[in-house]
Structures are given as C-alpha cells and as structure tokens.
Amino acid sequence: MDKVLSARFGKIKPDSIEEYIQAGGYEGLKKTMSMEHLDAIEEIKKANLFGRGGAAYPTGIKWEQAYAIQRGPKYMVCNADEGEPGTFKDKHILSEDPFELIEGMTIGAYIMGAKEGYIYIRGEYAAIQKIVKSAIENAKKAGYLGKNILGREGFDFELKVVSGAGAYVCGENTALVESIEGKTGRPRQKPPYIKNCGLYQMPTILNNVETYSCIPWIIKDGGEKFSSMGTEFSGGTKLMCLSGNVNNRGVYEIPFGTTLRELIFNLGGGMKDGRKLKFVHLGGSSGSCFPESMIDTKICYYDLKKAGFSLGSGAVLVVDDTHCAVDYLKTVMEFFEEESCGKCTPCREGNHRLVEILDKMTEGTATMADFNKMKSLAQTMKTTSFCGLGQSAPMPLITLVKYFEEEFLEHINGKCRAGVCSMSGKAGK
Amino acid sequence: MEKVKEILNRYGNSKDNLIQVMLELQNMSGTNSLPHEWVVFVAEALDMPVSRVYSVITFYSMFGTEPRGRYLVEVCKSGPCHVSGAKNVLQLLEEKLGLKPGETTEDEVFTLIQSSCFGACDIAPAIKIGEKVYGNLTSEKLSEIVDSYREGQHNG
Numbered sequence: 001m002d003k004v005l006s007a008r009f010g011k012i013k014p015d016s017i018e019e020y021i022q023a024g025g026y027e028g029l030k031k032t033m034s035m036e037h038l039d040a041i042e043e044i045k046k047a048n049l050f051g052r053g054g055a056a057y058p059t060g061i062k063w064e065q066a067y068a069i070q071r072g073p074k075y076m077v078c079n080a081d082e083g084e085p086g087t088f089k090d091k092h093i094l095s096e097d098p099f100e101l102i103e104g105m106t107i108g109a110y111i112m113g114a115k116e117g118y119i120y121i122r123g124e125y126a127a128i129q130k131i132v133k134s135a136i137e138n139a140k141k142a143g144y145l146g147k148n149i150l151g152r153e154g155f156d157f158e159l160k161v162v163s164g165a166g167a168y169v170c171g172e173n174t175a176l177v178e179s180i181e182g183k184t185g186r187p188r189q190k191p192p193y194i195k196n197c198g199l200y201q202m203p204t205i206l207n208n209v210e211t212y213s214c215i216p217w218i219i220k221d222g223g224e225k226f227s228s229m230g231t232e233f234s235g236g237t238k239l240m241c242l243s244g245n246v247n248n249r250g251v252y253e254i255p256f257g258t259t260l261r262e263l264i265f266n267l268g269g270g271m272k273d274g275r276k277l278k279f280v281h282l283g284g285s286s287g288s289c290f291p292e293s294m295i296d297t298k299i300c301y302y303d304l305k306k307a308g309f310s311l312g313s314g315a316v317l318v319v320d321d322t323h324c325a326v327d328y329l330k331t332v333m334e335f336f337e338e339e340s341c342g343k344c345t346p347c348r349e350g351n352h353r354l355v356e357i358l359d360k361m362t363e364g365t366a367t368m369a370d371f372n373k374m375k376s377l378a379q380t381m382k383t384t385s386f387c388g389l390g391q392s393a394p395m396p397l398i399t400l401v402k403y404f405e406e407e408f409l410e411h412i413n414g415k416c417r418a419g420v421c422s423m424s425g426k427a428g429k
Numbered sequence: 430m431e432k433v434k435e436i437l438n439r440y441g442n443s444k445d446n447l448i449q450v451m452l453e454l455q456n457m458s459g460t461n462s463l464p465h466e467w468v469v470f471v472a473e474a475l476d477m478p479v480s481r482v483y484s485v486i487t488f489y490s491m492f493g494t495e496p497r498g499r500y501l502v503e504v505c506k507s508g509p510c511h512v513s514g515a516k517n518v519l520q521l522l523e524e525k526l527g528l529k530p531g532e533t534t535e536d537e538v539f540t541l542i543q544s545s546c547f548g549a550c551d552i553a554p555a556i557k558i559g560e561k562v563y564g565n566l567t568s569e570k571l572s573e574i575v576d577s578y579r580e581g582q583h584n585g
Binding site (some may be wrong): 082083084085086087088091123124125126127162163164165166167168179180181182183184185186241242243244245249250251281285315317319320323328331332334335338339341 | 490
C-alpha cells in the first residue's frame with residue numbers, strides 16, 4: 001500500500017529541507033502554484049478528506065467556504081494540541097516529517113491568500129517544538145517560506161510556532177484561538193464560526209496536523225487517487241494510535257476500510273500475555289467503549305457512525321479482562337473533571353459529580369439511586385454543555401453502561417469481578 | 430528584572446505573547462514557578478491588571494505560582510497508562526522520592542505531580558521529567574532514572 005503520511009518517517013532528517021525535497025517534497029506546492037485556486041480546492045473535495053482532529057468535517061468544503069469569504073486578512077492555523085488521551089500520531093508527523101505539515105499549510109496560504117500562519121503545539125511537546133521551529137527556519141532560508149516564495153512576486157507567508165501550556169480544552173478550535181491570543185483557553189460562542197471570525201476576529205482556516213499533512217499528496221497525486229485508497233465514504237489513509245494491552249503498540253498508517261480486528265490482531269500482534277480483550281476505547285477519552293463482538297467494524301467514518309461510534313482522533317486503546325470497567329471509567333472521568341475549563345455548569349459540575357459517584361462505586365457504597373443519577377447526569381451533560389468537551393465527556397460512561405451494566409450493578413452490591421476496586425466502604429460515608 | 434525585560438522585549442511587549450513569555454520565565458526561574466514580583470512586573474509592562482495575568486497562568490496546568498523542585502516528575506494518570514500499570518509507577522516513585530503528588534523533596538530537586546496524557550501511550554506506563562519522556566518503566570529502570578538526576582547528569 002502507498003503511504004501518504006508516514007512514507008518518510010525515520011528515513012529523512014526531520015528538519016532538513018534538502019532531504020525532504022529529495023524525497024519528493026514540495027511537488028504539491030509547485031503544482032498548486034500552476035493551478036487555479038478553485039481547481040486546487042476541487043482536488044481536495046474529490047479526495048474525500050475529512051478533518052482528522054476528530055470532528056470529521058469535509059476539508060474540501062471547509063476550504064471552499066473559507067475561500068469564498070471576502071474579508072481579510074485570513075489566517076492559517078494548525079491545531080497541534082494533541083491532548084486526547086491515547087493519541088500520539090501528530091507527534092510523529094511533527095517530529096519525523098514536519099515539512100509535510102508546513103507544505104500543507106503553505107498550499108493553503110497560497111490558495112487563501114493568507115500571509116500569516118500559526119502552529120499551536122501543546123506545551124508538553126516542548127522538545128518537538130524545537131524540531132518544528134528549526135524546520136520553519138530552514139524552509140525560510142531555502143525560500144519556501146517568507147517573502148516571494150519560490151520567486152513568486154507577492155506570495156508571502158510567515159509561519160510561527162505557538163506553545164500551549166497544559167490545557168486539554170485548547171484542542172477545541174475557538175479555545176485554541178483564544179490561547180494563541182494569549183488568553184485563558186475557554187471556548188467561544190458559535191456562531192460566528194472560526195472560518196468567519198477566528199483569530200483576531202478574522203477569517204481563519206484551522207485544521208489538524210494530519211489533515212494539513214494530507215494536502216501535498218492530494219495535490220501532487222490527485223484527489224481521486226487519494227480517495228480510492230479508502231472506502232466510498234472515507235478517502236485516503238488514517239494514522240491509528242494503538243495502545244493498551246496489545247503486543248505491538250504504536251502508530252499505524254492504514255487505508256480506510258481496515259477493520260479494528262485487523263489493526264489489533266494483525267498489525268498490533270494481538271493481546272498481551274494471551275489475555276482476553278474486554279473492550280476497546282475508540283477515539284480517545286471522549287470516545288466510545290465497546291466489547292470484542294463489535295471490533296469487526298470497518299475503520300470508516302460511515303461504518304463507525306452506523307454502529308454508533310466515532311473515529312475521533314484515531315486512538316485505539318485496548319483493555320484486557322484484568323481491568324474493571326468501573327475503575328477504568330473513574331480514571332477517565334477524573335481526566336475530564338481536571339480538564340473542564342469551568343465555563344459552563346453541566347461540564348464543570350457534572351464531571352465532578354460523576355467522579356464522586358464513581359468513587360462511591362469503587363468503594364462499594366453506591367446505591368441504585370446513585371447509578372440512576374449518574375445516567376441522567378450523563379444525558380444532561382451531553383445535551384446542554386457549551387462545547388464538545390462537556391458534550392462528549394459522558395460518551396465512555398454511556399457506552400460502558402450500555403455494554404457492561406452488569407458490572408455496575410455488581411459494584412452496587414459490593415462486588416468487583418476483576419478484583420481491582422478497593423470496596424473499602426469509605427467514600428460517601 | 431533585566432532578564433524579564435529582555436524576554437518581554439524579545440516578544441515585542443505584546444499581550445498576545447503572555448503565555449509564551451511566562452513559559453520562558455518559568456523555564457529560567459530555577460524553581461519551576463513564576464514569582465509574584467515577576468508576575469507584577471509583567472502585568473505592568475503589558476499594561477494589564479495583575480489579576481488578569483493570574484487568571485491566565487492559573488488556568489494552564491504547566492504554570493506554578495509556588496516554588497517547585499528543579500525537576501518536575503510527571504506521572505501520567507490517563508487511560509492508556511492506567512491500564513498499563515501507572516498506579517505501580519506512582520507508588521514506586523512515592524517510595525523512592527518520599528513524596529506524595531504535589532510535594533517537593535527537601536533538597537528542592539524533585540516535585541512529584543500527576544499529569545494528563547502527554548502522548549507516550551506506546552511506551553506506557555510513562556513519566557516525564559522536564560522535557561524528557563521515559564517509558565516501559567520497571568522498578569529498576571525508575572531507580573536508575575531518579576539516580577541519574579540526583580547525580581546531576583542532566584541540565585535544565
């Protein structure tokens with residue numbers, strides 16, 4: 001299979017523009033510069049590329065809409081705030097082939113007429129920020145960024161790295177833009193959408209690292225070819241992040257249409273120590289948890305949606321039967337309690353109360369009333385939270401209750417079948 | 430304050446760069462934190478209320494307002510590390526350093542904290558010390574790592 005994103009991983013010096021060009025880099029930008037703007041966008045539409053950050057919005061349509069906006073200046077922004085637990089794919093692009101991202105953003109800047117761009121990289125990736133900064137410097141020296149790019153009069157594009165400082169919510173696009181402006185990263189009211197009114201209240205084209213990194217290949221080899229690598233509903237390939245109790249954890253570039261079973265048992269080498277697969281947590285902490293009986297689902301936006309799941313960021317956390325569903329859920333909800341920005345009540349209070357109830361569950365003091373409260377709180381958060389964080393935080397709860405309700409009921413009766421929970425009877429007493 | 434001024438100048442004395450300025454200041458503080466005097470100085474230089482600056486730095490988990498150890502030892506507690514034995518790693522570190530999360534060793538070398546996922550799930554359970562990430566941890570490996578910092582084999 002052709003690799004779109006990981007072909008150069010480990011084969012070139014990440015910040016060497018010479019090696020990137022020798023390995024076929026910047027062909028996409030050169031081709032874009034010989035095309036009409038709308039034709040380039042048409043290629044991206046044909047590619048059937050969906051946003052890889054988790055929201056899965058069609059990129060071609062996003063770019064077409066942004067292109068049509070007359071106001072300016074327009075900004076190019078990259079979301080490299082990879083904070084979704086279990087996700088480490090953007091880290092590989094940023095540290096092993098940052099030029100594919102830089103080229104993708106430069107292509108966008110050419111089409112949109114943007115003069116400035118920002119790559120917002122999470123603070124925890126401080127070491128990787130240095131690699132990306134060095135790549136930007138080298139691109140500038142070689143005339144691929146800065147003024148009159150590739151000798152084209154008036155094609156100017158400056159790219160800057162901005163560091164996050166430890167806030168999961170900044171992965172939300174409007175919160176990210178607030179953070180670039182130096183403020184607390186709390187999400188904004190939508191609409192207006194970021195494409196109309198984003199960074200400094202100007203039209204902003206914001207995509208995930210992996211999304212931008214697909215663009216050079218799409219322009220160079222054609223949208224149809226990209227699309228044909230995947231399924232009818234999901235074009236191209238996807239970087240999947242496999243973690244948990246499997247033998248070969250890591251990032252795998254797979255064509256859409258591969259099943260989760262193939263990923264876990266073929267590429268991932270199956271379960272560690274011959275244990276039994278209990279559940280998969282797909283798409284990061286805000287994704288769904290489901291048992292082995294469902295892992296023959298194809299990795300494809302449409303098939304997963306039909307099964308009631310979302311691909312999210314492409315994180316696949318495999319959990320074996322030595323673990324307790326309730327204890328695991330408590331860990332996940334503690335994450336959201338910690339990371340809620342506090343702006344809206346359902347998320348700020350809801351996550352806190354869910355952790356409280358789960359504490360009681362793991363200590364054997366929860367009642368049926370607690371269980372019912374937990375379920376109704378989850379629905380309230382899903383429907384009334386201000387942004388995606390609070391809306392999706394209860395997803396693991398809703399799905400674990402759906403598939404492992406028996407285990408929750410056992411905890412209410414003072415039993416943990418995995419023998420993980422303390423059942424010490426302390427919480428809530 | 431000369432150094433603070435220099436960093437502010439390098440970032441164009443711009444409010445937009447507040448987070449970037451504070452990250453650099455914390456890095457050079459030696460205490461992994463932002464002393465109150467610096468916060469006041471920055472607020473004045475950027476013509477912002479001190480409370481506004483605090484609202485920003487206390488929002489982001491990487492900033493400290495109380496002195497911390499030279500090295501922050503961060504133990505990931507998110508799902509992927511949790512199912513790979515993060516609890517054991519925390520326990521071992523608590524024993525080795527004689528600390529509970531949030532505490533600093535008496536010699537001011539280490540502060541132990543629990544953190545959200547930092548993307549080392551393929552080598553879970555993982556910890557982060559400064560900018561360095563260590564994974565696939567065992568008891569022996571943890572001892573070696575902690576000792577190497579005690580012996581001053583790392584800068585910054």
